Amino acid sequence: MAVRVQREAFDIGAEIDRLRAGRTSVGAVASFMGVMRDFNDGSGVQSMVLEHYPGMTERALESIVAEAGERWPLIDTLVVHRVGELRPSDPIVLVVTLSAHREAALAACAFIMDFLKTRAPFWKKERTPAGERWVEARASDDRAADRWQEGDGA
Amino acid sequence: METAHGSVRVLYFARLREAFGTSGETMDLAPGLCTVADLRERLALRGGVWAEELAGSRVVRFAVNQTLCPPAHALSAGDEIAVFPPVTGG
Numbered sequence: 318m319a320v321r322v323q324r325e326a327f328d329i330g331a332e333i334d335r336l337r338a339g340r341t342s343v344g345a346v347a348s349f350m351g352v353m354r355d356f357n358d359g360s361g362v363q364s365m366v367l368e369h370y371p372g373m374t375e376r377a378l379e380s381i382v383a384e385a386g387e388r389w390p391l392i393d394t395l396v397v398h399r400v401g402e403l404r405p406s407d408p409i410v411l412v413v414t415l416s417a418h419r420e421a422a423l424a425a426c427a428f429i430m431d432f433l434k435t436r437a438p439f440w441k442k443e444r445t446p447a448g449e450r451w452v453e454a455r456a457s458d459d460r461a462a463d464r465w466q467e468g469d470g471a
Numbered sequence: 472m473e474t475a476h477g478s479v480r481v482l483y484f485a486r487l488r489e490a491f492g493t494s495g496e497t498m499d500l501a502p503g504l505c506t507v508a509d510l511r512e513r514l515a516l517r518g519g520v521w522a523e524e525l526a527g528s529r530v531v532r533f534a535v536n537q538t539l540c541p542p543a544h545a546l547s548a549g550d551e552i553a554v555f556p557p558v559t560g561g
Contacts, residue, residue, distance in 0.1 A: 351561050367560065368485055370553060373537035398560060410561050430561060436539065438553070439560025440485035451486040454530075454557030 318386065318394050320378040322369060324401040327411055336395050336413055343392055347422035348413045349430050355405035357452065362443045365452075367400045367409070370438035374398075381432040385414070388428065389421035396429065398439065428465055435462040476500065477548025481510070484555035487531070490520045500548060507533045508542035510552060530557055 329350050337343050355362055382394045392415040399409055412429045416422040441452040482495040498504070504513055511533075515526035525531060533540050534553040546552065 369560070370482075370484055370534070370537070370555070373534055373553065376537050377539075434561040435558065437560050438484065438534070438555065438558050440556065441559045442485070451556070452559040454559055 318379070318382050319396070320375055320382060321395075321397045322371075322374050322378075322400055323397065324399065326399070326408060327397050329408070329411055332395060332397065332411060333413055336393055337415055340392060340415065342417060343415045344417045345419040345422035346413065346415055347419070347426040348411065349426050350408055351410040351430075353403045353405050353407045353409055357443060360445045360447065362405065362445055364402060364404050364444045366402050366442045366444075367398075368440045368442065369398075369400050373438050377437040378433065381429055381436060384432070385425040385429050389414075389416065389425040391416050391421060391425055394425070394429070396433070398433070398437070400439070431458070431461040431465065434458045479510075479546055479548065479550045479552055481514075482551065482553040484553060486556050487524055487554055490524055500546060505545060506542065507535065507540055507544045507546065507552070510546065511542070511554075514554075531555070532557060 329348065333346060333348060337346060353365060378396050378398070382396060385391065385394060395411070395413040397411040403409060410433070412426050414422045414425040416425070435458055443450055443452060478497050478499045480495060481498055483491050483493060488494050503509060511525050511531065515522050532555050535544055535546070535550050537551065
């Protein structure tokens with residue numbers, strides 16, 4: 318289980334190779350990579366700056382990854398999230414889950430992203446032709462995270 | 472009546488940091504400043520941008536010692552309390 322917050326870009330192929338190296342029980346590798354778009358909310362976006370809360374960010378991501386590990390039989394998990402200035406087509410976030418079978422890998426990957434979007438303290442500020450603006454949170458992200466609570470009986 | 476003692480560190484992030492013009496401050500705990508909700512109310516009383524951001528129904532998140540907390544969460548001396556807008560990473 319590894320969580321990294323970094324300014325540098327990452328290589329999804331190299332990250333996956335490193336994570337699964339020597340692990341012959343892995344039968345499924347699921348991954349999600351979020352990439353910066355050049356448009357949002359009806360306007361072009363030239364660049365963005367990602368701010369975070371050092372300390373809490375790592376704790377929040379570790380807690381989300383740990384919860385995924387309790388829900389599904391995972392062999393390993395990697396989360397990488399970038400901060401600082403990003404440009405269109407730059408990778409922003411990477412989630413990789415390893416499991417023996419695809420159901421666990423795919424579900425855990427989606428779960429981690431849904432919780433990251435609503436619980437990990439990152440904020441995006443976009444630079445558009447009309448000036449800078451903070452990205453507003455979306456209700457659809459809250460609903461995406463909420464769906465994992467359904468049927469828990471908690 | 473027992474009064475709270477000590478102080479807490481309050482941090483602001485993203486839009487709130489910019490609006491308030493500061494990334495944080497130290498505040499003394501006092502009678503009537505016992506929970507996260509009390510802190511929000513106390514800060515909103517400053518008026519201006521503080522009231523704009525905190526007095527209304529605008530959604531604001533609070534983390535105490537780096538864990539998200541509900542408004543009723545009790546504060547203790549030495550706590551690190553972060554105040555920020557809903558997160559937008561990923």
